[in-house]
Amino acid sequence: LATQQLSNLATDWQNHLLNTRKYSPKTAESYLIDLRKFLQFLADYKNEEVFIKTLEGLEVKDFRAWLAKRKNENFDQSSNSRAISSIRSFFKFLENNQLLKNDAISAIKISGRGKKLPKALSVEQVMHTIDDAGSEWEDLRDKAIITLLYGGGLRISEALGLNYSDVDNAEILKIKGKGNKERLVPILPEIRNAITAYKTACPFVGEPLFYGAKGKRLRPEIVQKKIRFLRSNYGLPDYATPHALRHSFATHLLAEGADLRSIQELLGHASLATTERYTHIDSKRLMEGYKKAHPRG
Numbered sequence: 001l002a003t004q005q006l007s008n009l010a011t012d013w014q015n016h017l018l019n020t021r022k023y024s025p026k027t028a029e030s031y032l033i034d035l036r037k038f039l040q041f042l043a044d045y046k047n048e049e050v051f052i053k054t055l056e057g058l059e060v061k062d063f064r065a066w067l068a069k070r071k072n073e074n075f076d077q078s079s080n081s082r083a084i085s086s087i088r089s090f091f092k093f094l095e096n097n098q099l100l101k102n103d104a105i106s107a108i109k110i111s112g113r114g115k116k117l118p119k120a121l122s123v124e125q126v127m128h129t130i131d132d133a134g135s136e137w138e139d140l141r142d143k144a145i146i147t148l149l150y151g152g153g154l155r156i157s158e159a160l161g162l163n164y165s166d167v168d169n170a171e172i173l174k175i176k177g178k179g180n181k182e183r184l185v186p187i188l189p190e191i192r193n194a195i196t197a198y199k200t201a202c203p204f205v206g207e208p209l210f211y212g213a214k215g216k217r218l219r220p221e222i223v224q225k226k227i228r229f230l231r232s233n234y235g236l237p238d239y240a241t242p243h244a245l246r247h248s249f250a251t252h253l254l255a256e257g258a259d260l261r262s263i264q265e266l267l268g269h270a271s272l273a274t275t276e277r278y279t280h281i282d283s284k285r286l287m288e289g290y291k292k293a294h295p296r297g
Contacts, residue, residue, distance in 0.1 A: 003051050010035055013093045034086035041066050055091070056100040063087075063108045084108055118277060119239040120251035126150055128234045129227065129245070137201035141210055141218070142226045144191075144198040149242055152185045153249035153267050156220050156242040162209040167195055177268040185266060250278045 010032060017028040042050045042058075045065060070080055087105060094100045121129075129146050148159050158175050166173060173185040195209070208217040223242055231240045250263050264275040 003049060006039065006050060006052065006055075009052075009094065009099070010039075010090070013090050016093060017089070030082070031086040031089065034083040035090050038066060038083070038087050041069060052094070052100055055094070056102050058102060058104055060104045060107050063105055067108065118247035118250075119237075119244055120248040121236070121240055121244055123252060125234070125236055125240065126245065126248050126252075128236065129230050129240070137198065137203060138213065140194075140198040140201050142223070144194040145210060145218075145223055146227075146245060147191050147194040149245035150249050151188050151191045153246050154185065155246060156223060160210055160218050160220060160223070163207050164199070164209045165207075167192075167209060175268065179270070181268055181270065183265060183268040247278075250275070254278050 013035075014028050014032050017023040017031060018025065023031070039050050042054060042062075045062070046054065048054075067080060067084075070083065075083070084105070091100070091102055091105055095102075130143060130150070145159055148154055149156065152159075152173065152175075154175060155177065158177060162173075167187060171187055173187055174182060175185055176182050202211060204211040204215045206215075210218040212218045212222060220242070227240060227242055230236065231238070246267070250267055253263055253266075254260070260272060260275050260279070263278065264272050267275060269275045
C-alpha cells in the first residue's frame with residue numbers, strides 16, 4: 001500500500017490536526033480514513049507501492065481518476081469535498097515540512113457541495129407524535145419532550161440538559177446551544193401544560209427536568225427509541241427523528257409568515273445562510289401544492 005515512512009507521516013499529520021489545528025477526534029479520524037482510501041487507490045491505480053515521490057509526481061488527471069472512482073462508488077458531493085480537503089491538508093502538511101511540493105491538487109474542485117436540506121414533518125405527522133401519550137409518567141415525559149422540541153425548536157441535547165429551575169415559573173427559556181451561544185425561546189402554553197402534567201406524575205424530584213426510569217437524567221437514546229416506535233406505529237417517514245421536530249418547527253413557522261431573522265434567533269443559527277435553507281423547503285412545498293391544485297398543473 002504505502003511505505004512505512006508515509007504511514008508514520010500520516011500519524012504525525014493526524015496528531016497535527018488534533019493538537020495544532022484543534023480538530024475534533026472524530027474529524028481527524030475521518031480525514032485519516034480519507035487519506036488511507038486515497039493511498040489504497042494510488043497503490044491499485046499505479047500497481048506499485050506508494051512513496052513520497054509518487055505523491056510528488058501526481059498530475060491533475062490522477063486526482064480526477066481518484067474522484068471518478070469515488071463517484072462510481074456513489075460517494076456524494078459532500079463526502080468528496082471533504083476527501084479533497086483531507087488530501088489537500090496532508091499535502092500541505094508535507095509541503096510545510098519540506099518533504100514535497102505538488103500544486104496539481106489545487107486545481108481539483110467540486111462545485112456545489114450539495115448540502116442536504118433539512119427534512120420536516122407535516123403538521124399532521126407532528127400531531128401524531130404529540131397526541132400519542134398514555135397516562136404513565138414516562139408517556140407524559142415523552143409528550144413533554146416532543147412538545148418542547150417542536151414548540152421551541154430545541155436540539156435533543158438542549159432539551160435533556162434542562163433543569164427544573166430553568167422552566168419553573170419562567171416565560172422564556174435561556175438555551176445555551178452550539179459554541180455556548182445563548183438564545184431565548186418562549187415557553188408556549190402547550191409546552192408549559194405538557195411539562196406540568198409530566199412533573200405532577202414524575203416519581204423523581206431533583207435538579208434535572210427529565211428523568212429516566214432509574215431516576216437519573218434522561219439519555220437521548222431513550223427519546224430516539226420512542227420516536228422510532230411512533231414512526232413504526234404511524235407509518236411516519238424514516239427521517240422522523242427528534243431533530244426533524246426542530247426542522248419542522250422552523251419550516252412551519254416560515255409557512256405561517258415568520259421572518260427569517262426571527263427564526264434564526266429562535267434556532268440559534270450563527271449564520272442567516274443556515275436558516276435560509278428552510279426557504280428552499282417551503283418553496284418546494286408551495287410548488288407541489290401549486291401543481292396539485294392548478295387546473296393546468
